[in-house]
Amino acid sequence: MLGDGLAALAIPLLVLDLTRNPLLSALSAASVTVGYLLVGLPAGVLVDRLDPWRVLIAMDAARTLLFAALYALSVAGPLRVWLVLTLALSAGACAVFFESALTVVVKHLFAASGLMAANSAIELASQLSLIAGPAIVGLLAPGVAASAGPGEQHRAGTVPGHGSAGSGGGRRRHCGPGW
Numbered sequence: 001m002l003g004d005g006l007a008a009l010a011i012p013l014l015v016l017d018l019t020r021n022p023l024l025s026a027l028s029a030a031s032v033t034v035g036y037l038l039v040g041l042p043a044g045v046l047v048d049r050l051d052p053w054r055v056l057i058a059m060d061a062a063r064t065l066l067f068a069a070l071y072a073l074s075v076a077g078p079l080r081v082w083l084v085l086t087l088a089l090s091a092g093a094c095a096v097f098f099e100s101a102l103t104v105v106v107k108h109l110f111a112a113s114g115l116m117a118a119n120s121a122i123e124l125a126s127q128l129s130l131i132a133g134p135a136i137v138g139l140l141a142p143g144v145a146a147s148a149g150p151g152e153q154h155r156a157g158t159v160p161g162h163g164s165a166g167s168g169g170g171r172r173r174h175c176g177p178g179w
Contacts, residue, residue: 035092
C-alpha cells in the first residue's frame with residue numbers, strides 16, 4: 001500500500017517535470033480513478049471467477065514490474081509522457097483488480113464479527129500510505145536531484161539559477177514532438 005502512496009505523488013511530479021503542463025500532471029494523478037472507470041466492472045466479475053489469492057499476487061507482481069520498467073526506462077534515457085501515462089494507467093488498472101480481490105479475501109478470512117475490524121485496519125493502512133507515500137517522495141526528491149551529476153541537473157532543469165522554477169532559463173527534458 002505504501003507503493004500506491006509513493007506513486008500518488010511521484011507519477012504527477014514526473015509528468016510535470018517532463019512537460020511543465022499542470023493539466024497532464026493532474027491527469028496522471030487520476031490513473032487509479034481512470035482504472036476504475038475502465039476495468040471496474042470486469043475486475044469484479046473476473047475476481048469472482050478466479051482465485052482471489054492468485055489475483056492479489058499477480059496484480060502486485062504486475063505493478064512491481066510496471067514500476068520497475070518505469071525506473072529502467074527513466075535510467076535508460078529520456079522518457080516519453082505517453083509511456084509514463086500508459087504505465088501509470090496500467091498500474092491503476094492492476095490496483096482495481098488487487099482491491100477487488102482483497103475485498104473477497106478479507107471476507108473469506110474473517111468471520112462477520114471480525115470483518116469490521118479487518119476492513120478498518122485495511123482502510124487505516126490505505127489512508128496512512130496516502131499520507132506517508134507523498135511525504136517520502138517529498139523527502140527523497142531533493143536528494144535524487146542533488147545526486148544527479150551537473151549535466152543531468154542541467155538537462156532536468158534543476159540546477160539553481162539554470163532553469164529551476166521561476167528562473168526562466170535552462171532546458172527541459174526532451175519529450176519528443178508534442179509529448
